[in-house]
Amino acid sequence: MNASSDLQATLDASRKSWVESANEPSCDFPIQNLPFGIFSDALNTTRRAGVAIGDCIVDLAALESAGLLTVPSSGAGDSVFVRDALNDFIALGRDTWRSVRIQLSKLLSRDHAALRDDAELRNRALIRQSHAALHLPVQIPGYTDFYSSKEHATNVGSMFRDPKNALLPNWSEIPIGYNGRASSVVVSGTPVRRPNGQLKLPDQERPVYGACRKLDIELETGFVIGRGNALGDPIACEDAENHIFGMVLLNDWSARDIQQWEYVPLGPFNAKTFGTTISPWIVTLDALEPFRVAQPVQDPQPLEYLRHGGEHAFDISLEVLLKPQGAKEATTISRTNFRHMYWTMAQQLAHHTVSGCNTRVGDLMGSGTISGPTEDSCGSLLEMTWSGKNPLQLKEGGTRAFIEDGDELTLVGWWQGEGYRVGFVTCVGEILPAHQ
Numbered sequence: 273m274n275a276s277s278d279l280q281a282t283l284d285a286s287r288k289s290w291v292e293s294a295n296e297p298s299c300d301f302p303i304q305n306l307p308f309g310i311f312s313d314a315l316n317t318t319r320r321a322g323v324a325i326g327d328c329i330v331d332l333a334a335l336e337s338a339g340l341l342t343v344p345s346s347g348a349g350d351s352v353f354v355r356d357a358l359n360d361f362i363a364l365g366r367d368t369w370r371s372v373r374i375q376l377s378k379l380l381s382r383d384h385a386a387l388r389d390d391a392e393l394r395n396r397a398l399i400r401q402s403h404a405a406l407h408l409p410v411q412i413p414g415y416t417d418f419y420s421s422k423e424h425a426t427n428v429g430s431m432f433r434d435p436k437n438a439l440l441p442n443w444s445e446i447p448i449g450y451n452g453r454a455s456s457v458v459v460s461g462t463p464v465r466r467p468n469g470q471l472k473l474p475d476q477e478r479p480v481y482g483a484c485r486k487l488d489i490e491l492e493t494g495f496v497i498g499r500g501n502a503l504g505d506p507i508a509c510e511d512a513e514n515h516i517f518g519m520v521l522l523n524d525w526s527a528r529d530i531q532q533w534e535y536v537p538l539g540p541f542n543a544k545t546f547g548t549t550i551s552p553w554i555v556t557l558d559a560l561e562p563f564r565v566a567q568p569v570q571d572p573q574p575l576e577y578l579r580h581g582g583e584h585a586f587d588i589s590l591e592v593l594l595k596p597q598g599a600k601e602a603t604t605i606s607r608t609n610f611r612h613m614y615w616t617m618a619q620q621l622a623h624h625t626v627s628g629c630n631t632r633v634g635d636l637m638g639s640g641t642i643s644g645p646t647e648d649s650c651g652s653l654l655e656m657t658w659s660g661k662n663p664l665q666l667k668e669g670g671t672r673a674f675i676e677d678g679d680e681l682t683l684v685g686w687w688q689g690e691g692y693r694v695g696f697v698t699c700v701g702e703i704l705p706a707h708q
């Protein structure tokens with residue numbers, strides 16, 4: 273078989289793993305997924321690269337040192353997998369990611385004996401996820417956030433400006449974005465502290481300083497740059513997906529009251545810099561290939577540098593859950609799908625670099641809040657409650673206009689295949705009280 277049919281075989285829906293938990297239809301990590309992350313465990317606290325399979329993590333460095341995994345284009349010296357971030361591995365290029373994916377898919381498939389029948393190596397190289405800690409998977413040089421859901425932009429424009437002219441004229445021509453703050457991107461499970469800042473109350477002339485009263489989430493996905501571009505050299509829209517390593521779930525925590533006062537005229541600043549949570553596993557674009565669908569029709573037709581043939585949206589089911597402190601059960605407060613996004617990841621990246629702006633391996637690009645066409649498919653509480661006017665009812669009683677201290681917010685995302693699903697696991701964060 274050649275490389276492309278080997279890659280195709282990694283997506284074969286009938287392929288099963290000898291890691292039996294991976295074959296459960298509801299498992300996020302079947303053999304067709306194989307997402308990359310950084311982990312450590314109690315026996316070995318060194319941070320290192322792993323791939324999720326069923327309820328386990330495969331220790332890539334352990335397989336490499338046992339001679340079962342070869343990493344093309346890596347030089348001599350210590351393993352590229354014994355790092356506290358995936359950047360050095362990602363920088364080896366797409367042929368290397370694909371080669372590792374193909375080798376792992378074979379090693380973990382049910383009919384492949386090399387690892388399956390080597391109990392000593394299996395014990396060393398397979399770590400239960402419940403025994404491991406997951407860390408931020410990449411060192412992120414830069415973080416950019418877009419604003420690409422038509423439904424979200426329309427809802428926000430209606431609320432803050434004019435329902436008749438909710439979308440500004442540039443929105444349908446430009447994948448609108450801003451340069452975010454990479455330093456405050458954290459991995460799922462990290463608590464996030466409610467920010468203090470300037471709040472402008474309607475009945476007072478000057479702002480007051482205090483804790484955010486309108487704390488919100490933004491349901492987003494993010495993509496991680498796998499191949500950068502040189503300063504001055506834009507990435508063409510048709511080539512843009514070749515620069516993407518994979519995708520994560522992303523919660524762009526937002527302080528709506530701070531945002532509303534500060535955003536004129538340059539856009540959000542402190543309202544968005546106090547924390548951005550991403551899921552720990554990066555799902556590669558290769559694993560997502562079966563879930564590629566057509567993007568929404570774009571009218572007006574985008575300028576030429578933003579055009580690409582074929583299908584560039586992905587069918588990703590998304591949910592948001594809210595669990596108050598002490599509650600037994602979370603309430604699902606939104607259900608939507610990534611396929612509704614107006615601008616594609618390729619168009620976002622082409623636009624980002626059209627000025628000649630360079631991107632680097634590990635850069636994170638947020639999709640923008642993903643809202644769907646119905647009332648129960650909004651990607652922020654701002655929209656779900658219409659700026660707090662229609663509070664949400666929670667399962668165990670109580671309501672929410674915005675997030676309260678102790679609330680735990682969870683994003684969930686998955687692609688449903690034939691008899692299997694490809695998931696991200698979750699993107700979780702609990703809100704701590706503001707500093708006094």
Ligand code: CA
Binds near residue numbers: 490
């Ligand atoms: Ca955002």
